[in-house]
Amino acid sequence: MTDKVRIDKWLWAARFFKTRALARDAIKGGKVQIDGHRVKPGRTLAAGDRLTIRRGEEEFQVTVTDLDERRLSAALAQGKYVEDPASVARRESAAAQRELDRQARAERQGRPDKRQRRQIVKFTTGSS
Numbered sequence: 001m002t003d004k005v006r007i008d009k010w011l012w013a014a015r016f017f018k019t020r021a022l023a024r025d026a027i028k029g030g031k032v033q034i035d036g037h038r039v040k041p042g043r044t045l046a047a048g049d050r051l052t053i054r055r056g057e058e059e060f061q062v063t064v065t066d067l068d069e070r071r072l073s074a075a076l077a078q079g080k081y082v083e084d085p086a087s088v089a090r091r092e093s094a095a096a097q098r099e100l101d102r103q104a105r106a107e108r109q110g111r112p113d114k115r116q117r118r119q120i121v122k123f124t125t126g127s128s
Contacts, residue, residue, distance in 0.1 A: 031054040063081060
């Protein structure tokens with residue numbers, strides 16, 4: 001465990017982003033905040049810092065526990081932070097809602113075909 005680590009290196013090591021460049025771009029774009037404040041990629045982290053990380057449609061609220069800058073396996077990388085339980089619940093409910101929306105779009109039918117159009121016309125005009 002090191003004393004100082006840049007936030008872009010830590011985000012990469014904790015596997016929030018695939019590359020340091022993506023982590024740097026997210027920080028510059030305001031997608032990563034420490035205690036509600038925008039930061040620069042070179043900002044050093046301290047244990048206990050609360051981060052808000054937006055990645056696509058997901059938002060993570062985590063507390064830094066380990067400052068190691070080595071990129072480990074995904075299971076070990078989760079030991080570098082503790083995610084807020086409310087954050088986990090929000091992400092899971094949003095994922096469930098996106099899945100329901102996706103299923104609803106898949107079930108929705110397209111335009112009526114020729115036979116269905118004739119049936120609609122027959123029904124609306126009342127002819128037999």
